[in-house]
Amino acid sequence: GDSVTQMEGPVTLSEEAFLTINCTYTATGYPSLFWYVQYPGEGLQLLLKATKADDKGSNKGFEATYRKETTSFHLEKGSVQVSDSAVYFCALAGGYQKVTFGTGTKLQVIP
């Protein structure tokens, strides 16, 4: 079945540091890939997405590129802010619109 593996957290960075959260997936066919963010006490929000190989999703300074050859969708941001502190989930959606989530990575950015 489909699965998503992302790096374990928590990740603690200083403000303006570079962020990478690794994500790899296993799926049949050609899934869509997503990064969701969950701020403390809130629900999931879509951060960015990519629907086919070599697509780059981007939003709020975050980027991730759909790499079919390495089955990866790593999340990056050049300069994190305290307000980026949250839990980030990598996810894929294949057939039947079902979404499979990674375990989540907690990011804490300190001033």
Place this chain on the structure above:
Amino acid sequence: GAVVSQHPSWVICKSGTSVKIECRSLDFQATTMFWYRQFPKQSLMLMATSNEGSKATYEQGVEKDKFLINHASLTLSTLTVTSAHPEDSSFYICSAPRTGTGDRNEQFFGPGTRLTVL
């Protein structure tokens, strides 16, 4: 963007009682909705797929008699936790895809419902 609401946002109940959680799509119709469960510091686990006009489809290991799902209309799905026990305490989240968008796989998530069973 599309909005999905859940009610209540949190609920505390006694062991043995039943609790109903509502999931509504506010500005679009959803023939399918999904129910997830999130344990502390863990990821979301898909529990079941709610289908308007037909029975829900449950994931392996989810007790359908304990977690009753009713897709009453094109904008409402309900999850009822029957005879709740402390181990049912969790964060329950629903989602709905909005058909007609460019990506049929994009889901819109509700804010979640925190259930605590005493």
